[in-house]
Amino acid sequence: xxxxxxxxxxLAFILGVFGLAQAEAMKINGAGASFPYPVYSQxxxxxxxxxEVEVNYQSIGSGGGIAQIKAKTVNFGGTDKPLKLExxxxxDLLMFPMLIGGIVPVVNIKGIKAxxxxxxxxxxxxxxxxxxxxxxxxxxxxxxPDLKLPxxxxxxxxxxxxxxxxxxxxxYLSQISPDWKAKVGYGKVVSWPTGIGAKGNEGVxxxxxxxxxxxxxxEYAYAIKGNLxxxxxxxxxxxxxxxxxxxxQSAAAYADWKNAPGYFMVLTNQPGDNTWPIAxxxxxxxxxxxxxxxxxxAMLEYFEWCFKHGSDxxxxxxxxxxxxxxxKMVEASWTQEVKADGQPVWQ
Numbered sequence: 349x350x351x352x353x354x355x356x357x358x359l360a361f362i363l364g365v366f367g368l369a370q371a372e373a374m375k376i377n378g379a380g381a382s383f384p385y386p387v388y389s390q391x392x393x394x395x396x397x398x399x400e401v402e403v404n405y406q407s408i409g410s411g412g413g414i415a416q417i418k419a420k421t422v423n424f425g426g427t428d429k430p431l432k433l434e435x436x437x438x439x440d441l442l443m444f445p446m447l448i449g450g451i452v453p454v455v456n457i458k459g460i461k462a463x464x465x466x467x468x469x470x471x472x473x474x475x476x477x478x479x480x481x482x483x484x485x486x487x488x489x490x491x492x493p494d495l496k497l498p499x500x501x502x503x504x505x506x507x508x509x510x511x512x513x514x515x516x517x518x519x520y521l522s523q524i525s526p527d528w529k530a531k532v533g534y535g536k537v538v539s540w541p542t543g544i545g546a547k548g549n550e551g552v553x554x555x556x557x558x559x560x561x562x563x564x565x566x567e568y569a570y571a572i573k574g575n576l577x578x579x580x581x582x583x584x585x586x587x588x589x590x591x592x593x594x595x596x597q598s599a600a601a602y603a604d605w606k607n608a609p610g611y612f613m614v615l616t617n618q619p620g621d622n623t624w625p626i627a628x629x630x631x632x633x634x635x636x637x638x639x640x641x642x643x644x645x646a647m648l649e650y651f652e653w654c655f656k657h658g659s660d661x662x663x664x665x666x667x668x669x670x671x672x673x674x675x676k677m678v679e680a681s682w683t684q685e686v687k688a689d690g691q692p693v694w695q
Contacts, residue, residue: 378405378406378424380416383630387569410515443631449596449630450596463580467581468582477528506543507551508546519616524617602623613629
């Protein structure tokens, strides 16, 4: 009896260890942009329930995501700053788009509701340059004659970490303002003329919500989730538009992915009466040469599921899913580019 019990316990232990090893093999680690984190977190939760595969994604900013995938400390990186094909090749990386969303200015002004404040291109640039210092400035009042704007100091809240959201936002400011382009420029990190720094979209949203008179920039889902007051922006057509999935889709319509080497695409300041001017894609970075074929295949199966079954979650969170023709292009690139032991991982 004791011998039988001992054998049973030994077998249970062996099976338990084997099961644990299997579970660990199916853990996929990613890190990077906070821009898509609201979607990525829900996708991962849903996928674990369906497939028992754990996808762990850390929201650390695009700069961190690029650094970690290049260092091979994660299985995939997330970035809102697209890498040019040359940079992808230097690190044996494949980049592909996952979603499209929008960066929106959010404010904390007493008595002002979401969508009431209108900011022209000139006003937006001058506010972030620090040239306009109070919400009752004559230039803001002239653009918003029906609003009762308080005599309240403007506090800029910007990202403190290396950020694709910063890259998109400052890229746009460089497009619409020669002064900004000459004095500040654009990048994941810039030398801000004024303001306070915060980590991640989460940090910017929290600080704007805390600081009366604050203005910052966040991905739209963070504005909605935090019940923040967003401003309307003047677009390339001279129209003041509100952020919405429809205005992001209008910007996305101008994306010519077939003629984008390495899927490098920037969607700021696109034409169209209904276009949101600070739209952008968020991207996944993976290594072309994979060390573990089983894990690599599991990772690509996860991304395939996100593309084909995650659209409803993305849309509910105000992101634009990638069109089917783009998904087919991406999966074709997996077949051609991603290999383990010299053999294609995806077939």
